[in-house]
Amino acid sequence: MKPTPYRNFKESTRHLFRVYTMIPFSILIVLFLAFTIMNGRLNLTQKTTEAAQSISQSISGVYRQYDEEIHRMAESPTVINYVSSHLGSEQVYSEFYDFNNRQKIKSIFHIVNTDGVFLASSAPADALYSNFAFGNLIHRIEQRPGDTLTEMNSFRYSHDRDTSYTFGKAIVKDQQTIGYIIYQLYESDIQKVIFEQNNEIALITDEHNTIIATTSNVTKGVLNKFNPKVDNKGHVLLNGGKYYKYSKRIPGTPIQVITLNSYKSEQYTYYTVSFFVLAASLLLWVLIQFLANKMSARNSESIDKLIHALAQLREGNFNGYVDIQTNDEFQILGNEYNVMLDRLKELIEKNKELSELRTIIEVKQLQSQFHPHFIFNVLETLRYAIKIDANQAQEIVLILSRLLRYSIGHDRSVQLKNDMNYVRDYLKLQQIRFNDRLDYRITVADETLDVYVPKLLLQPIIENAIKYGYENQSDVLIEINIYTSAGKLILEVRDNGQGMSKERLQGVKQILQSQTNTTQHIGLYNVHRRLVLLYGEASGIHIDSTQGTGTCVVLTIPYEWSEYHV
Structure with a gap:
């Protein structure tokens, strides 16, 4: 039968040190990567959500201020008197500019009478007289004189400045519409408000998904609509990239705020962390190899000496003493082994002297038989106990020391109680070796404890x-x-x-x-x-x-x- 290959103690120690070091380290790496992935996803979600909430708060404030202001101006006696008599324009303009200068989002102001004549305007309105879209805007305000019209529409003024959102309301006197007041908000100012430092793309749309303003033109679709493609995981697909989207409708308004952040930033974080983990792993592996070699060499030296001495003993060399100076259980074991060699040599000399007595010779030969394989088995058990349970390793060394001390004594006969103590120690070692798969029960009558019996x-x-x-x-x-x-x-x-x-x-x-x-x-x-x-x-x-x-x-x-x- 092919012999079972054994790994020497030095290699076993080095191997186990690497294994038991890499296991917790691998677990930490997995946990670290899992945490990084979860944290990156949470950060992406959080910054997208926070950006939408911040923009929503700002736009909500602007919307409320313009809604309140257009109501006030439409009912203002100054404005009604100006539309009726064309007097007091300075006061009307003063009130508009006082309001407009306080706003984050600036606007263009118009007052138009029912004949479509511009009575007041903060920007040249010549192009609007023939503008079909503006005419339709006046018509929609006229149809709902009691409501404020708010809608997305785009008009271009001088210096290529565009407006993208309009507030409009009828001016009523004595239950008759006498004119219209209109505020048109600059698109560039809206873009400044929705721009967030920690957010990639932001846009606001009306209830029909028409884009009012956006920080990136890649969001604009057909007819200025925001209708992006979405994969089966809910990721928005824009310009070849995947984005996480968060939408928030502003209460009491037809406006919806949408924020988008690309997953690429998250992937860059993963790549950076992975590279760091790889570099740290390589460095740690080199360090583990170095420490494993140092530790195994130090711990295996004593075992190697004992095994070498036992191998010499098996070959009949009774001068194979061991020199172990470690101040631990190995030194005790080595000293006891040396004492055992001395006693064995003494027994051999005595056997030679008694060679003429056949019966005594046979008894001495049988008594002096020694079984190194038992010590080999115990040392094998001890090798693994050192790495797993230091207390059990100490117990093994102490028990083995007692067994060796007892087995090399000069007495040919001993009291039964002493021999049974040896038996208990021997069975205890075997029980440790077989991992509690060995059980024993010992019953000794009290009157037999002091009698003498042949040793072992x-x-x-x-x-x-x-x-x-x-x-x-x-x-x-x-x-x-x-x-x-x-x-x-x-x-x-x-x-x-x-x-x-x-x-x-x-x-x-x-x-x-x-x-x-x-x-x-x-x-x-x-x-x-x-x-x-x-x-x-x-x-x-x-x-x-x-x-x-x-x-x-x-x-x-x-x-x-x-x-x-x-």
């Missing part, structure tokens, strides 16, 4: 329960029950794994009963042989297993013997 007695049994318990299932429960019965110390280890078939169970029992073992199943065999060598043939291991239910391993030791060192 249950270790291979528990390893087997974990190793084979996860076959075809994701959760494992291990139950340990220790008690006395009929003068014997009973240690039960039960799991809820898949169990063994009858044939496999029979094969395991045959291995346990043999004097030599040439198979790969050495865990249970070593424990059984150790008990047989120390306590006799009546002691050892008994296995019960049912396929699909689980396995129970029972260790039996003479209780009276277990009170003493073995």
